[in-house]
Structures are given as structure tokens and as C-alpha cells.
Amino acid sequence: MFLGENKHNVDGKGRIVMPRAYREELAGDVVISQGRDRNLVVWKLSDWEKEAERVRETTSDTKRGRAFRLTFFSTSEQQTVAANTGRIQLPAHLREFAALEPGSEAVVVGNFETVEIWNPERYAEQKVLGEAVYLADEEDDPDEE
Numbered sequence: 557m558f559l560g561e562n563k564h565n566v567d568g569k570g571r572i573v574m575p576r577a578y579r580e581e582l583a584g585d586v587v588i589s590q591g592r593d594r595n596l597v598v599w600k601l602s603d604w605e606k607e608a609e610r611v612r613e614t615t616s617d618t619k620r621g622r623a624f625r626l627t628f629f630s631t632s633e634q635q636t637v638a639a640n641t642g643r644i645q646l647p648a649h650l651r652e653f654a655a656l657e658p659g660s661e662a663v664v665v666g667n668f669e670t671v672e673i674w675n676p677e678r679y680a681e682q683k684v685l686g687e688a689v690y691l692a693d694e695e696d697d698p699d700e701e
Contacts, residue, residue, distance in 0.1 A: 558666030568658045571643050579642040589632035596654045598671040
């Protein structure tokens with residue numbers, strides 16, 4: 557399980573170090589894909605395979621589904637998290653999609669079964685939206701008296 561928010565730098569070669577708390581669980585092969593909020597998502601290979609099967613089974617019936625499937629699979633890349641350093645290569649096309657330049661800062665966020673890598677400005681916008689939704693749901697709690 558991945559939790560928390562961390563700031564790390566993308567190095568000059570387009571690599572990023574995963575937070576120490578995530579390294580053991582991410583050790584070995586992972587899949588990096590485009591996130592639906594113009595971020596990157598890092599999946600443990602076994603979790604990505606389950607999601608890939610779900611996408612494969614549910615998206616081929618419509619033109620929109622086939623477009624989603626094509627994007628999901630064509631923008632996913634298998635990478636290896638270095639066991640000793642926790643470093644992972646972010647492919648150029650994915651860095652460009654997420655606006656993560658070599659030498660820039662990134663926000664690495666645990667999202668339970670995945671790790672998300674964000675451009676700091678985009679993450680700040682998403683965090684404002686997320687907090688508003690989170691607090692609005694709490695206000696609608698039927699248990700409140």
C-alpha cells in the first residue's frame with residue numbers, strides 16, 4: 557500500500573528516486589502509464605496486469621472503448637526500479653505528457669495501490685479540487701446530527 561506525498565527531483569537523465577517507504581514494494585518490474593489527470597501512474601507489475609485484463613475485457617465494443625484501450629496500452633512502459641537506489645527511468649514521451657522536465661521537481665504521491673508522479677503545479681490544482689470534494693462529501697454525511 558502506498559500513502560503520503562513526497563517531493564523528489566527528476567535528474568538530468570529523466571530518472572526519479574522513489575520514496576524509501578515505497579521501494580520494497582516497488583522493487584523489480586513496474587509499469588508506468590499516463591494518468592488521466594496528465595500525471596504518471598506507477599503500478600506494480602502484478603497490479604497493472606489485473607488492470608490491463610479489465611481494460612482488455614471491457615473496452616473493445618465501442619469506438620470510444622477501442623480508443624481508450626489503444627491509449628492505455630500504447631502509453632504504458634515496463635521499467636525496473638533499481639533495488640539499491642529506488643531509481644526509475646521516466647521515458648521521454650511520458651515526461652512530456654506529464655510536464656516533467658529533467659532537472660525539475662516532481663511530487664510523488666501514494667494512491668493506495670499505485671504511485672502517482674505529478675508536475676508540482678498540476679498537483680497543486682488537483683489537490684485543491686480533491687480537498688473540496690473530500691470536504692463536501694463529509695458535509696453530506698447522513699450520520700451528522
